[in-house]
Amino acid sequence: MTEHAGDSTIRIRRMAAEDLVQVVEIDQVSFSMPWPVRSFRFQLEENPAAALWVAEETGPAPKVVGAIVTWLLVDEVHIATISVHPDHRRKGIATRLLCAALQENARLGAVEATLEVRERNQAAQKLYNRFGFRQVGRRKHYYEDNGEDALILTMYNLQDTLQELEGC
Ligand SMILES: CC(C)(COP(=O)(O)OP(=O)(O)OC[C@H]1O[C@@H](n2cnc3c(N)ncnc32)[C@H](O)[C@@H]1OP(=O)(O)O)[C@@H](O)C(=O)NCCC(=O)NCCS
Numbered sequence: 001m002t003e004h005a006g007d008s009t010i011r012i013r014r015m016a017a018e019d020l021v022q023v024v025e026i027d028q029v030s031f032s033m034p035w036p037v038r039s040f041r042f043q044l045e046e047n048p049a050a051a052l053w054v055a056e057e058t059g060p061a062p063k064v065v066g067a068i069v070t071w072l073l074v075d076e077v078h079i080a081t082i083s084v085h086p087d088h089r090r091k092g093i094a095t096r097l098l099c100a101a102l103q104e105n106a107r108l109g110a111v112e113a114t115l116e117v118r119e120r121n122q123a124a125q126k127l128y129n130r131f132g133f134r135q136v137g138r139r140k141h142y143y144e145d146n147g148e149d150a151l152i153l154t155m156y157n158l159q160d161t162l163q164e165l166e167g168c
Helices: 017-030 037-045 093-107 122-131 158-164
Strands: 002-005 008-014 050-057 063-073 076-084 112-118 134-139 150-155
Touching: 008 093, 017 037, 017 050, 017 063, 017 076, 037 050, 050 093, 063 093, 076 093, 093 122, 093 158, 112 122, 122 150
Parallel strands: 076 112
Antiparallel strands: 002 008, 008 050, 050 063, 063 076, 112 150, 134 150
């Protein structure tokens, strides 16, 4: 699963313990309430419901430029976190991470996908809308740092919807 982005190549692969330093760095520049490294480590090593991928820029000095974590709860996949390094945004990397994660979870039996997104996070909402996620609820004052609401988005009929998405 590779594609050229500029003069480098991005591939999506499973996260490994060696990626954690880079993943945490991306998380810290992407979120106002980043996860501590122990949270990623727990997801990677101890949570059987979790699946984790990174987007890696290949070449002589491979570099992690994005990451996604999902939880599969019976037949529902939850997007726990997704981020792309600011220098690598708008190149389709989050799209590729989401495609890979949703495809794999659908293969494992997920029939719908859910996530929470900040009400003012327009970039992420546009991304999710393109995948067919729709708002199904709201958690008032969900985010502790600024009291922002979370929108709950869901994508139904995961397998069919993914098939209809071009290039996914
Ligand atoms: C949201 C995020 C993951 C998107 O990553 P990305 O790799 O830039 O996304 P993609 O390139 O795959 O974008 C796909 C589409 O989403 C929409 N989109 C993404 N970023 C956007 C932005 N800043 N403004 C408007 N639309 C945007 C566009 O429709 C885009 O398609 P286009 O570039 O052809 O117009 C990235 O901005 C990020 O890491 N943000 C901080 C962390 C975060 O908010 N995560 C989501 C938490 S719910």
